[in-house]
Amino acid sequence: MQFSDLGLAPELLQSITEQGYTEPTPVQVKAIPPILLGRDVMAAAQTGTGKTASFTLPMLQRLKGYASTSVSPARHPVRALILTPTRELAAQVEASVKTYGKHLPLRVASVYGGVPIEPQTAALRAGIEILVATPGRLLDHVQSKTVMFHATSFLVLDEADRMLDMGFLPDIKRIIALLPAARQTLLFSATYSEEIRALAKQWLREPAQVEVSPRNSVTETVTHTVFKVDSRFKRDALVNLLRARDMKQVLVFCNTKIGANRLAYKLEKDGLGAAAIHSDRTQAERMQALAGFKEGNMRILVATDIAARGLDIDHLPFVVNFDLPSNPEDYIHRIGRTGRAGLKGEAISLIGEEDREKLASVEKLIKAKLPLTDLPSAPRSRDRTATTRARSVDTKERPAGARARPADAKARSADPLFDQPYQAQQQPARKMDADTKTPMTNPGKQQKGRQIAALFLPPATKHDA
Numbered sequence: 001m002q003f004s005d006l007g008l009a010p011e012l013l014q015s016i017t018e019q020g021y022t023e024p025t026p027v028q029v030k031a032i033p034p035i036l037l038g039r040d041v042m043a044a045a046q047t048g049t050g051k052t053a054s055f056t057l058p059m060l061q062r063l064k065g066y067a068s069t070s071v072s073p074a075r076h077p078v079r080a081l082i083l084t085p086t087r088e089l090a091a092q093v094e095a096s097v098k099t100y101g102k103h104l105p106l107r108v109a110s111v112y113g114g115v116p117i118e119p120q121t122a123a124l125r126a127g128i129e130i131l132v133a134t135p136g137r138l139l140d141h142v143q144s145k146t147v148m149f150h151a152t153s154f155l156v157l158d159e160a161d162r163m164l165d166m167g168f169l170p171d172i173k174r175i176i177a178l179l180p181a182a183r184q185t186l187l188f189s190a191t192y193s194e195e196i197r198a199l200a201k202q203w204l205r206e207p208a209q210v211e212v213s214p215r216n217s218v219t220e221t222v223t224h225t226v227f228k229v230d231s232r233f234k235r236d237a238l239v240n241l242l243r244a245r246d247m248k249q250v251l252v253f254c255n256t257k258i259g260a261n262r263l264a265y266k267l268e269k270d271g272l273g274a275a276a277i278h279s280d281r282t283q284a285e286r287m288q289a290l291a292g293f294k295e296g297n298m299r300i301l302v303a304t305d306i307a308a309r310g311l312d313i314d315h316l317p318f319v320v321n322f323d324l325p326s327n328p329e330d331y332i333h334r335i336g337r338t339g340r341a342g343l344k345g346e347a348i349s350l351i352g353e354e355d356r357e358k359l360a361s362v363e364k365l366i367k368a369k370l371p372l373t374d375l376p377s378a379p380r381s382r383d384r385t386a387t388t389r390a391r392s393v394d395t396k397e398r399p400a401g402a403r404a405r406p407a408d409a410k411a412r413s414a415d416p417l418f419d420q421p422y423q424a425q426q427q428p429a430r431k432m433d434a435d436t437k438t439p440m441t442n443p444g445k446q447q448k449g450r451q452i453a454a455l456f457l458p459p460a461t462k463h464d465a
């Protein structure tokens, strides 16, 4: 199957060729024809399958007739609205629309929280045909009457499952109520819950169903490796692993912002080159960290689920679950960052005793067994990092049987945050940040942390799922 067999316009085929795509991905083969025919589509496609192009290309074709070089804002009403869960995904979808629509005079803009609203207002006032938005910030624009939907005939709900997870349902309902009833609606979701199905029934009319991989499945091109580690020394275990395998460009997931900060600090201190991205960091900081990582200037990006949502990093070879997610569907989302567009990737998880239940939930969801591999202990004298850690611990918190703290131990850092041992935190229900309209992660109940030196050797083997 060729792109030209899908009935796409020459301007779009030209962009596709410029992108170097030789053939459409399965989701593109299945979704593009019904969308071109004007049908509603409900697609179960996870990130990395080429789903963005599967709705962007036919959307651009359907809007082609409205392309106008006029400078009058009235000639550029919003004709298509794409809702995404996060700012990063909104920015990426906007970039894709620009790439694929390069040879069509259609205007696109994105609006999302966490950045000043004024430039967005100016773009909306100037007139745009395609608007990519996160729900919260879009409603701010609705409130200030900078956006109108009278000419909107195309709606895409991208990563719908994640939007619901993040509590955007009331916002989405409000937005849909503002749109003309006569419209084409597409719903993309990596996972299908009963709730998504029920909502799709309300919002879509006789949709074509597109399913490219079994529901709630993971990309076949990703190898899963699960290491059993002592939770107290996960950070040291990760450092050893990264060094032993000389892993470059690694996206590491933590469940909490503080956990991500601590880990990035430790990796950076160990000379591995790392930065953290999460919702407490400014958009500029997040973009800068992401750019450094994409360009290969920084080896490790430590992220929380929210911040990493929708990240598209070309050829990302490794994803590491430093913490296993509380919500098993996040495992699918996380590892979807690697093994994209048919390339190979590896998903590594570090599993402590307390992660076993979460691992079982992941296995149940993806319907595959993920065998545990041991990370054997190394001789203590070889682990400089762990020895340093032992010096920083407080004897009072030391569990029975743990080694005594050296008598001459001194605190290493002026910042107590970084001297505390890592303590896994459970992810509580997500709340929305009132300023940015993005979800916040509250520190949950802390699990008991114990502090003694951790010594691990690099992995000897790995297991495929």
Ligand code: AMP
Pocket: 020, 021, 022, 023, 024, 025, 028, 046, 047, 048, 049, 050, 051, 052, 053, 312, 314, 340, 341
């Ligand atoms: P997505 O699933 O939309 O996040 O896309 C994942 C990656 O696949 C992006 O980097 C796209 O540029 C790339 N991609 C999309 N369609 C194709 C294609 N037909 N051939 C090769 N790469 C593609």
